[in-house]
Amino acid sequence: MPSPSRKVSESAIRRLSIYLRVLERLEREEELTVSSQVLADRAGTTAVQVRKDLSLFGSFGKRGLGYAVEPLKKQLWAILGLSQRWKVALVGAGRMGAALFEYPHFRTRGFEFVAVFDSDPKKIGTRWSGLRIQSAKVLEDSLRENPVEIVILTVPGRSAQEVTDAAVRAGVLGILNFAPVEIKVPSGVRMNAVRLTVELEALTFALQMEAGRMLKVKRQRG
Amino acid sequence: MPSPSRKVSESAIRRLSIYLRVLERLEREEELTVSSQVLADRAGTTAVQVRKDLSLFGSFGKRGLGYAVEPLKKQLWAILGLSQRWKVALVGAGRMGAALFEYPHFRTRGFEFVAVFDSDPKKIGTRWSGLRIQSAKVLEDSLRENPVEIVILTVPGRSAQEVTDAAVRAGVLGILNFAPVEIKVPSGVRMNAVRLTVELEALTFALQMEAGRMLKVKRQRG
């Protein structure tokens, strides 16, 4: 597992993860090698960006040839931390929780759900793929006894912070937050938020801008 | 609806959307005003960053006092394009599609699902909140007849690109892609991707780094 020469930016890491996705697809298409140009086109970036990103962790390419698909995939796999297995607890067994629990691409990457929590008495005690849904009340004790590295949070906004605090007390290392509120974690715990409204609003902002620009052009012409 | 003085970065927009989320919460807590400092703490950024971001669109604060919560919320609402209603089509009526279709925070922001498509014959014809699920085959014609501005894509990777192409031909303006592949859209169409594996891998990369650092420290001590 290569270790970075300089400090790597969050955006570089996210691109590496995209390259991995593209490489997996190239592998299914039985491509043996790929140039930074092709990888960039597929990943929505530039060839130099690809080479810079990869060069942060080593020299994986062959000049005149490009990168060997399968070996590069393995490298990225290791760089992104996928060589080790990560135990995950899901908190919030609603629709979003169910979607993520069943999401096949988490499983193929070695993420393993080992606990599910919810606060709805109707759900507690039922099973998801053989995993008994536990009461959110016992989350801290349960995670102390059977530790996980990562918690995926799909609870309503009102309970997000208290669940987070309990998980942190139990020694969780990272949190992926889908709850519709900003949560606070102490330094030493990593938190990454998926903000669905932000994603849509980034889109509507851009569309509105575009529409405004079009109007202006129209007025100028008229 | 204020229009920006200079060009605004994607990251600034995403922060504005986070501020909106925080302001909505402050409003529920019946706060009347908020300083850039408090807003920043809640949003996970700095006071200057907040002021810079807001100043891109106008002067919304009062010196010595801060920002009035409700008016600022309304401003952000308008800036982000939420003053107009956006019609949305969902393509992919699986678990993730269901989770997003039911997601209350899309609806409270005025996003309106007007069509749902899927390719599973078992699902076609059934209803979601009164909305008949249509065959993905008729997507292009259907969207031509009843246009939408936005498509939310929750289909398997293999069909993501062809669905995208059909939606684009039908005149869709923006796409929010949850499919686990990179898709291409022509210029003039906005695309925003939610990459679930990227979110988790950004986390595991950081955790792995952290673990590596700890080991080094340990070795130095030993």
Added chain:
DNA sequence: GAGTGTGAAGTAATTCACAGCG
């Protein structure tokens, strides 16, 4: 005094330009 708004300075990320290798 408390807190905003903003040009200037500093830092980070991206792109350019090209040397170097297969």
Added chain:
DNA sequence: CGCTGTGAATTACTTCACACTC
């Protein structure tokens, strides 16, 4: 030649410092 790897130049983003207003 074709394509990678990388210092140098450029551009974008953030933070500093402080004038200004309520």
